[in-house]
Amino acid sequence: MSKKIAIVGTGLIGRSWSIVFARAGFEVWLWDPVEGAVSTAIKLIKEGLPSLAEENLLNGCSVEQVFGRVHASDSLEDALDGADHLQENAPERVEIKKELYQQIDRLVGPQTVMASSTSGIVASHFTENIQSRERCLVAHPINPPHLVPLVELVPAPWTAARVLEKTSALMRQVNQAPIQLNREIKGFVANRLQGALLAEAFRLVEDGICSARDIDTSIAEGLGLRWSFMGPFETIDLNSPTGIRGYCENFGPLYYELAQEQADPRVWGEALLSKVEQERREDLAADKLLDRQHWRNQRLALLMSAKKEGEERLGK
Amino acid sequence: MSKKIAIVGTGLIGRSWSIVFARAGFEVWLWDPVEGAVSTAIKLIKEGLPSLAEENLLNGCSVEQVFGRVHASDSLEDALDGADHLQENAPERVEIKKELYQQIDRLVGPQTVMASSTSGIVASHFTENIQSRERCLVAHPINPPHLVPLVELVPAPWTAARVLEKTSALMRQVNQAPIQLNREIKGFVANRLQGALLAEAFRLVEDGICSARDIDTSIAEGLGLRWSFMGPFETIDLNSPTGIRGYCENFGPLYYELAQEQADPRVWGEALLSKVEQERREDLAADKLLDRQHWRNQRLALLMSAKKEGEERLGK
Numbered sequence: 001m002s003k004k005i006a007i008v009g010t011g012l013i014g015r016s017w018s019i020v021f022a023r024a025g026f027e028v029w030l031w032d033p034v035e036g037a038v039s040t041a042i043k044l045i046k047e048g049l050p051s052l053a054e055e056n057l058l059n060g061c062s063v064e065q066v067f068g069r070v071h072a073s074d075s076l077e078d079a080l081d082g083a084d085h086l087q088e089n090a091p092e093r094v095e096i097k098k099e100l101y102q103q104i105d106r107l108v109g110p111q112t113v114m115a116s117s118t119s120g121i122v123a124s125h126f127t128e129n130i131q132s133r134e135r136c137l138v139a140h141p142i143n144p145p146h147l148v149p150l151v152e153l154v155p156a157p158w159t160a161a162r163v164l165e166k167t168s169a170l171m172r173q174v175n176q177a178p179i180q181l182n183r184e185i186k187g188f189v190a191n192r193l194q195g196a197l198l199a200e201a202f203r204l205v206e207d208g209i210c211s212a213r214d215i216d217t218s219i220a221e222g223l224g225l226r227w228s229f230m231g232p233f234e235t236i237d238l239n240s241p242t243g244i245r246g247y248c249e250n251f252g253p254l255y256y257e258l259a260q261e262q263a264d265p266r267v268w269g270e271a272l273l274s275k276v277e278q279e280r281r282e283d284l285a286a287d288k289l290l291d292r293q294h295w296r297n298q299r300l301a302l303l304m305s306a307k308k309e310g311e312e313r314l315g316k
Numbered sequence: 317m318s319k320k321i322a323i324v325g326t327g328l329i330g331r332s333w334s335i336v337f338a339r340a341g342f343e344v345w346l347w348d349p350v351e352g353a354v355s356t357a358i359k360l361i362k363e364g365l366p367s368l369a370e371e372n373l374l375n376g377c378s379v380e381q382v383f384g385r386v387h388a389s390d391s392l393e394d395a396l397d398g399a400d401h402l403q404e405n406a407p408e409r410v411e412i413k414k415e416l417y418q419q420i421d422r423l424v425g426p427q428t429v430m431a432s433s434t435s436g437i438v439a440s441h442f443t444e445n446i447q448s449r450e451r452c453l454v455a456h457p458i459n460p461p462h463l464v465p466l467v468e469l470v471p472a473p474w475t476a477a478r479v480l481e482k483t484s485a486l487m488r489q490v491n492q493a494p495i496q497l498n499r500e501i502k503g504f505v506a507n508r509l510q511g512a513l514l515a516e517a518f519r520l521v522e523d524g525i526c527s528a529r530d531i532d533t534s535i536a537e538g539l540g541l542r543w544s545f546m547g548p549f550e551t552i553d554l555n556s557p558t559g560i561r562g563y564c565e566n567f568g569p570l571y572y573e574l575a576q577e578q579a580d581p582r583v584w585g586e587a588l589l590s591k592v593e594q595e596r597r598e599d600l601a602a603d604k605l606l607d608r609q610h611w612r613n614q615r616l617a618l619l620m621s622a623k624k625e626g627e628e629r630l631g632k
Contacts, residue, residue, distance in 0.1 A: 120570065142538045142539070143555070147541075148537070148538060148541055148542075149537040149538070150533065150534055150537045150538030150539075152534070177533050177537035177538070179526060179530035179531075179533050179534055180526060180530060181525055181526050181530075182524055182525060182526060183524075183525065185525055186570070186573060186574065186577070187570060187574050189520060189525065189526055189530070189531065189534045190534045190538050190539055191570075191574075192516055192520065192574055192578075193513055193516055193517065193531070193534060193535065193539065194539055194548070195516075195570075195571045195574040195575065195578070196512045196513055196515065196516035196574075196575075196578055197509055197512055197513050197548055198548055198552070198571060199512065199571065199574075199575045199578070200508055200509055200511075200512035201509065201548050201549065204505060204508065208498055208499075209497055209498060209499065209501055209505065210495060210496065210497050210498060210505055212549045214495035214496060214497075214505070215495075215505065215509070215547055215548065215549060216546065216547025216548065216549050216550050217466065217493050217495050217547065218466055218468070218495055218505045218506045218509060218547070219509065219543045219546075219547040219548055220543065220544065220545055220546050220547045220550075221464070221465040221466045221493035222458045222464060222465070222466030222493070222506050223458070223466075223506055223509065223510055223543070224540060224542075224543030224544045224545075224547070225463075225464055225544050225616060225619055225620070225623075226464075226540075226612065226616065227535045227536065227539070227540030227543055227544065228536065228540045228541050228543065228544035228619065229536055229540075229615050229619065230532065230535075230536050230612065230615075231531055231532020231533065231534070231535040231536045231540070232510070232513055232514055232517050232531065232532065232535055233517065233528045233529075233531060233532050233592060233595075233596060234532050234536075234596070234599075234600075236514070237596045237600070237605070238605065238608055238609050238612055239459070241605070241606075242602075243593065243596060243597075243602060243605055244589070244592060244593050244596050245589060245593050248584050248589055252583070252584050254436065254502070254503060254507075254511075255511045255514060255515065255584075256581060256582075256583055256584075257502060258502065258503050258507070258508055258511040258512075258515075259511065259512075259515045259581035259582070260581045261502070262508075262511070262512055262515070262579075262581075263579040263580065263581050264579065265572060265575035265576045265578075265579050266572075266575070267568070267572055268564050268568050268571075268572075273560070273561060273564055276549060276560060277559065277560050277561050279549075280549060280550070280553045280559060280560050281559075283550075284550075284553070286558075286559060289553070289554065289557070289559055290557075292554055293554050295630055295631065296542065296546065296554055298630050299545050299546075299626055299630055300541060300542065302622065302625070302626045302629070302630070303541055303544065303545065303622065303623075303626065304541070306618065306619070306622030306625075306626075307541075307619075309618070309622075310615055310618045310619065310622075313618070314611055314614050314615055314618070315611065
């Protein structure tokens with residue numbers, strides 16, 4: 001089996017994917033059409049590795065080992081040559097992706113799977129007219145993938161089943177957590193779930209029930225704790241002596257009433273957005289957003305490290 | 317200031333509240349109308365403390381110190397006598413609560429705040445006709461409160477502002493995370509957010525988009541990680557260089573489209589429930605539910621311990 005991964009598009013997501021594959025032992029070849037982007041990316045990857053090593057998040061490898069697997073490609077052709085898997089992280093514009101996949105289609109070998117990191121464009125919108133389309137799919141990560149394992153695998157109607165299976169196996173091999181959608185759907189799964197939560201969060205603030213700050217507390221000091229190691233179905237399954245059936249028998253009618261109250265799609269208008277933004281800016285000045293993103297990633301790294309320990313001690 | 321807390325109703329939630337208050341230094345007096353319930357509760361509290369001490373979750377106190385603050389009351393009158401705060405954890409039936417609050421009303425001193433742990437019954441439904449109603453409110457915890465800090469404070473229309481403030485201060489003092497609702501609403505905040513997420517989760521399974529297991533993965537290996545230390549508004553605030561405003565400008569239209577697709581309240585019918593239940597029982601046999609609840613609490617304890625460490629190292 002080939003051990004080569006091509007990373008096309010070397011911004012934030014491409015760099016993070018490079019770490020995911022390199023720490024798992026793959027040789028990673030980076031390419032980006034923007035002059036100088038690859039060397040910048042490689043420099044930033046190098047700078048980020050030591051702190052991951054400290055949190056034991058390099059899969060038992062040294063910084064040098066991981067960095068030794070990260071390479072600059074001179075061309076798209078070089079990056080693709082002999083690659084087992086291509087992870088594409090181009091800008092989120094369908095025209096750009098269409099043109100890129102035309103290029104890739106002309107250069108790609110017969111064994112390469114082509115996975116797009118897109119969060120919002122289904123693969124059928126940019127792979128319809130290429131020869132190799134049955135080897136294309138979406139593999140949507142959560143930012144940043146080297147700290148958040150979830151990957152949503154979304155096939156186009158023409159994606160071959162074996163391509164899905166192969167990508168799923170690869171993602172598990174590199175310690176990500178792939179889920180498999182049966183067909184294309186707007187927002188995929190994670191953002192649909194996030195959207196449902198956000199819609200109610202904005203609704204509660206707009207209706208004057210509580211502050212945006214208190215909504216954040218209700219998740220970060222409440223529901224979000226369990227959700228960091230078990231999903232919503234397991235959560236309710238454990239909240240009744242008779243499992244999810246008993247839970248739904250008890251609380252299904254309440255949740256149905258709530259769903260009826262929540263069935264009014266609302267535009268997040270200027271007055272509402274201003275109110276929430278004001279609360280956020282009181283808690284975090286605009287010029288501290290970047291620092292706070294860095295803090296988030298450090299907290300995520302600590303959490304993943306603690307989670308691994310928890311799984312080792314108590315089971316998954 | 318009085319340092320006495322009355323715990324009325326000593327099941328799972330009452331026991332957990334006892335630990336919350338006792339580890340914070342309060343003298344806790346338990347009462348339950350069921351014969352033998354208090355002594356059983358005190359025995360179970362004693363058994364649970366050593367593992368909390370191991371995870372450094374007794375607020376720096378020893379097992380003996382905490383247990384020494386937990387007392388059995390001979391009567392409701394004794395429990396209430398001189399209490400600063402009553403935490404009521406009676407069964408979730410409005411008739412039971414109505415009758416109990418009538419009793420309490422006759423016995424309670426003028427300084428005691430009466431807080432109900434109810435998850436589903438607003439305080440106006442069981443306190444309307446009592447003298448002391450302006451000192452009554454809901455203080456809804458997430459199970460179990462000694463491991464999950466969130467407390468939802470929900471006033472009845474007649475709850476005095478100073479009672480809300482006093483309860484909020486008390487909850488902070490005992491290291492819980494209170495949020496304050498401005499008025500009564502069905503499901504309060506946390507279960508409304510959970511309900512919105514569950515509705516979409518069941519919808520995705522019913523529509524054949526993915527398995528229930530993959531929904532759980534999408535949260536437990538994805539969105540739930542960040543949500544364990546920051547809420548949904550801060551999450552999106554950090555997902556754009558221009559904060560929540562830029563995020564909503566970019567993604568608001570997508571989320572509005574999703575909200576329109578999600579505006580079909582659905583009953584969780586038998587076929588759907590059977591499908592989800594079958595997946596759950598494949599992953600966890602019915603006779604393992606109790607063990608798994610224990611595992612969940614152990615994982616929560618580890619998480620809270622790691623979270624505290626994360627906050628100390630990196631800030632909250």
